[in-house]
Amino acid sequence: ENYLTKRVLSMEESQTMRITGLAKKMKAEGKDVVSLSAGEPDFPTPNFVNEAGIAAIKAGFTRYTQNSGIPELKAAIQAKLSRENGLCYDASEIIVSNGGKQTLINAILALVEEGDEVIIPAPYWVSFPEMVRLAGGTPVTVTCTGETGYKMTPEQLEAAITPNTKALIINSPSNPSGAVYSEQEVRALMQVLEGKGIFVISDEMYDRITYGREPFSPGMVDSMRDWVIVSNGVSKTYSMTGWRIGYLAGPEWLIKACDKIQSQTTSNPNSIAQKAAVAALQGDQSIVEERRKEFQKRRDYMYKALNEIPGVQAALPEGAFYIFPSVKGVLGKTLGGNVMNTSADVAEYLLLEHNVATVPGDAFGSPENLRLSYAASIDELKIAVERIRNAFS
Numbered sequence: 258e259n260y261l262t263k264r265v266l267s268m269e270e271s272q273t274m275r276i277t278g279l280a281k282k283m284k285a286e287g288k289d290v291v292s293l294s295a296g297e298p299d300f301p302t303p304n305f306v307n308e309a310g311i312a313a314i315k316a317g318f319t320r321y322t323q324n325s326g327i328p329e330l331k332a333a334i335q336a337k338l339s340r341e342n343g344l345c346y347d348a349s350e351i352i353v354s355n356g357g358k359q360t361l362i363n364a365i366l367a368l369v370e371e372g373d374e375v376i377i378p379a380p381y382w383v384s385f386p387e388m389v390r391l392a393g394g395t396p397v398t399v400t401c402t403g404e405t406g407y408k409m410t411p412e413q414l415e416a417a418i419t420p421n422t423k424a425l426i427i428n429s430p431s432n433p434s435g436a437v438y439s440e441q442e443v444r445a446l447m448q449v450l451e452g453k454g455i456f457v458i459s460d461e462m463y464d465r466i467t468y469g470r471e472p473f474s475p476g477m478v479d480s481m482r483d484w485v486i487v488s489n490g491v492s493k494t495y496s497m498t499g500w501r502i503g504y505l506a507g508p509e510w511l512i513k514a515c516d517k518i519q520s521q522t523t524s525n526p527n528s529i530a531q532k533a534a535v536a537a538l539q540g541d542q543s544i545v546e547e548r549r550k551e552f553q554k555r556r557d558y559m560y561k562a563l564n565e566i567p568g569v570q571a572a573l574p575e576g577a578f579y580i581f582p583s584v585k586g587v588l589g590k591t592l593g594g595n596v597m598n599t600s601a602d603v604a605e606y607l608l609l610e611h612n613v614a615t616v617p618g619d620a621f622g623s624p625e626n627l628r629l630s631y632a633a634s635i636d637e638l639k640i641a642v643e644r645i646r647n648a649f650s
């Protein structure tokens with residue numbers, strides 16, 4: 258271990274993975290665990306997408322492809338960005354990678370180095386600060402609370418900027434809070450950045466899973482067009498988490514740099530998965546709407562049921578499939594013989610003594626919250642809520 262680099266030692270292990278692993282182990286031991294810790298839809302990949310993958314194998318489409326993705330998929334991505342996000346990108350401004358995660362690390366490795374600061378509003382998706390650290394940069398987190406719907410205000414952004422600020426990472430709809438920035442809110446944030454030479458990495462992974470408020474891409478703000486990098490993928494929208502296809506759109510010079518990094522590390526994303534992604538993006542989109550509606554029912558249930566539990570206070574998520582209640586009301590109390598000092602204590606207690614897996618907010622920079630995923634059936638959600646109610650009473 259003494260031989261490990263500072264780069265790796267500065268990173269933290271993914272807490273989401275830790276709790277999920279523990280829950281899996283308990284399940285394997287025969288315990289009846291309800292898991293609300295997953296970061297993926299519980300629905301299967303749509304059949305027409307699977308069929309496209311099978312057809313690709315049968316046609317022998319199983320070899321290296323263009324490093325940055327096949328032209329057919331880039332065209333489907335261009336059409337998607339234009340149709341659903343109002344964004345107009347040339348094929349040379351798009352790269353396809355192994356999941357949204359790789360698009361983000363490529364962009365961060367290309368832009369961030371020692372001495373650079375990257376502003377990240379908290380609660381944040383767990384990997385953002387760790388990726389910045391891996392690149393040698395310094396994550397600067399800005400705490401956002403329930404009072405602003407877990408969103409960063411222009412004043413907070415302004416205050417976080419220093420001469421070393423290289424980029425802002427924004428994720429709307431948000432994992433873990435489900436918050437969606439309105440057009441007005443996005444424009445106000447972009448106004449702060451205008452003319453300052455600061456990049457915006459916009460993670461739009463959950464853009465098709467929203468409940469009323471349409472997300473607005475910072476790439477739509479004309480004055481920031483050359484400074485915005487949009488990351489998205491097929492993982493969540495089409496229940497394709499295992500296929501590993503994500504994409505990045507941004508200035509051509511940056512896309513070229515990402516292409517270079519990718520060519521020397523992983524090469525092209527999986528050829529079969531690329532064909533399946535074409536089918537997903539170009540096929541009948543009604544399944545996306547059906548699933549969105551199902552998520553909305555579950556969100557409505559969770560919001561109401563959790564807020565009825567004393568000590569729990571949840572904001573209404575506007576997107577993604579997570580709810581991020583504050584459990585401040587139970588912190589400091591003794592439950593199951595242990596003092597609940599942090600949300601990590603609460604998550605551990607819920608899992609070990611009441612068989613409900615959640616993820617502590619500490620992992621997302623919000624130590625008073627818990628993240629519950631409602632990518633589970635209503636029946637499972639009901640059992641989980643009942644167990645939490647018992648656990649806290």
Ligand code: PLP
Pocket residue numbers: 296355356357358359382428431432460462490491492498501502503
């Ligand atoms: N961005 C956010 C906000 C996510 O929640 C996730 C997945 O959990 C990703 C990116 C990564 O997606 P992928 O599985 O395509 O790498």
